[in-house]
Amino acid sequence: MDQVTKGGSLPRREAVATLLAKRDRLAVVTGLGSPSYDVMAAGDNDLNYYLWAAMGSAVTVGLGLAMAQPERPVLVLTGDGEVMMGLGGLATIAVKKPANLTIAVLDNGHFGETGMQESHAGRGIAIDRIAESMGYPRTSRITDMAGVEALRDTIEDRAGLRLAVLKIQPGNEERALPFRDGVHVKNRFRAALGFQPI
Amino acid sequence: MALDHSTASEWQKDIFDVLKTHDVQHIVYVPDAGHSIAIRMAEADNAIEAVVLTTEEEGIGYLAGAWLGGQRGALLMQSSGVGNCVNTLALPIYARFPLLMIVTMRGDWAEFNGWQNPMGQATDATLRQMGVMTWRADRPDEVAPLLHGAATMAFNGDSATALLLGQRLIGEKKWTK
Numbered sequence: 125m126d127q128v129t130k131g132g133s134l135p136r137r138e139a140v141a142t143l144l145a146k147r148d149r150l151a152v153v154t155g156l157g158s159p160s161y162d163v164m165a166a167g168d169n170d171l172n173y174y175l176w177a178a179m180g181s182a183v184t185v186g187l188g189l190a191m192a193q194p195e196r197p198v199l200v201l202t203g204d205g206e207v208m209m210g211l212g213g214l215a216t217i218a219v220k221k222p223a224n225l226t227i228a229v230l231d232n233g234h235f236g237e238t239g240m241q242e243s244h245a246g247r248g249i250a251i252d253r254i255a256e257s258m259g260y261p262r263t264s265r266i267t268d269m270a271g272v273e274a275l276r277d278t279i280e281d282r283a284g285l286r287l288a289v290l291k292i293q294p295g296n297e298e299r300a301l302p303f304r305d306g307v308h309v310k311n312r313f314r315a316a317l318g319f320q321p322i
Numbered sequence: 323m324a325l326d327h328s329t330a331s332e333w334q335k336d337i338f339d340v341l342k343t344h345d346v347q348h349i350v351y352v353p354d355a356g357h358s359i360a361i362r363m364a365e366a367d368n369a370i371e372a373v374v375l376t377t378e379e380e381g382i383g384y385l386a387g388a389w390l391g392g393q394r395g396a397l398l399m400q401s402s403g404v405g406n407c408v409n410t411l412a413l414p415i416y417a418r419f420p421l422l423m424i425v426t427m428r429g430d431w432a433e434f435n436g437w438q439n440p441m442g443q444a445t446d447a448t449l450r451q452m453g454v455m456t457w458r459a460d461r462p463d464e465v466a467p468l469l470h471g472a473a474t475m476a477f478n479g480d481s482a483t484a485l486l487l488g489q490r491l492i493g494e495k496k497w498t499k
Contacts, residue, residue: 153387173390178413181383185413188387188395191348191371196391212376213383220373306417307480310390319392322480 130233130246132267132291139290140201141166142272143228143279150280151189151313155182155202157237158296159230163201165300170316174302174309180210183227187217190225193317197224197280204231204245204289211254217285218258224282227255228275232294240294255287262286329462330493334359336466337424341396344473346422347371348388348395350381356426356492357398371395378403379410386419394477396422401429401445401486402438408452414482415453421482422473423454431489449484460488 140162144152151171154160159182160174173189175182186200207214207229217225233246245251256263261284266272275288303309311321338360341349349364350373351357364372375381381397388395404425414421428435429442449456455475457468465487472483 151390175413177416178379178383178410181379181386181410181413184380184383185387185390187373188348188384188389189391190387191373191384192388192391192393210380210383213380216373216375216380216384306413310417310419313390314392317390317392322478 131294134290134292136162136230136292137165137297139272139292143276146276148280150197150199152199152201153182153186155206157203159201159203160302161300164302170312173313176304179206182206183210183213186225190222194224197282200227204229204251205235205243208244214255215258218260221285223284225285226279227287229289230292231289232292234294236296252289260285260287264288267291331359333462333465337469338363340466340469345394346396347393350375350384350395351398352378352403354400354426356487377406379407382407382410382413386413389419398424401425401427402441404445404448405441411452418480420476420480422476423484425484426487426492427489432494454482454484456484456486458486458488460490
């Protein structure tokens with residue numbers, strides 16, 4: 125058994141800003157709650173799709189996007205609670221293995237939006253090991269900024285499906301709210317890829 | 323009352339053909355016997371991405387992602403899975419993503435397994451309650467035109483749609499060996 129680690133020591137805002145600092149062609153899908161705020165705080169982008177509901181869907185939205193746009197690197201940035209709610213989706217992704225998809229799980233070991241209750245990850249479930257057992261070609265558990273920088277430097281490589289768990293500090297940052305208008309963000313995203321509204 | 327296999331395979335092929343006509347490139351599914359031919363055709367077609375799901379709501383996320391990437395898809399599933407989808411329907415309904423669901427019915431007509439009845443009886447109302455437009459086919463000749471109609475309104479109206487395939491169409495499930 126792994127020692128139970130409740131989150132980690134990475135500052136979440138700095139980790140996410142570092143991860144996205146060199147983005148070029150990257151499309152990003154965010155899970156609802158704090159990961160959306162972290163990505164917004166790092167800088168709004170036409171190729172960000174922010175989820176505000178449908179908990180558990182971040183990884184499957186990322187899968188559909190990665191399959192439709194195989195030449196484009198896709199990053200799903202979500203939290204440990206969100207990804208656990210759609211755990212089967214990790215298996216569906218493992219079957220397809222899109223080489224252009226990276227899933228980055230911000231793991232603070234808690235449900236940050238709802239009062240910091242301890243989450244499954246905080247009680248010993250290692251999400252990177254779940255992915256490893258599912259046959260993800262690349263999995264990692266990142267505990268320091270050097271690890272975040274290393275992930276950043278290969279984030280657009282499209283060299284194989286990957287899941288990385290970032291062990292971040294528990295605690296809530298100031299909210300940086302992205303647009304809630306899902307239609308606007310959808311049409312803006314599609315327009316950035318050259319698709320017109322209907 | 324079970325339909326013979328040749329009639330059943332015809333309307334199941336119709337489903338695949340209508341989806342191809344509407345430029346569907348992703349067919350995502352939780353299997354059902356009523357979809358077995360369309361699933362087999364999808365898996366065999368190199369121009370179609372066929373994706374097996376662990377649960378139906380994954381398909382809603384997947385198809386939203388594919389649409390963000392400029393492509394169309396459809397979700398093949400059984401009525402029992404409609405209940406699994408309820409909260410996730412917020413994504414296509416609120417953000418107006420096209421959604422085309424093709425739902426084989428259980429608990430609908432001549433159902434042997436009463437455990438299927440609660441969800442089967444609530445399927446149409448649940449979808450409509452969430453804002454999904456529904457149509458229902460009970461005869462083989464209804465399948466292609468109703469699916470064409472649903473696909474047209476999904477992809478040209480940024481709308482969530484479902485075609486329900488009734489148990490009279492699918493045929494009575496035989497439980498004896």
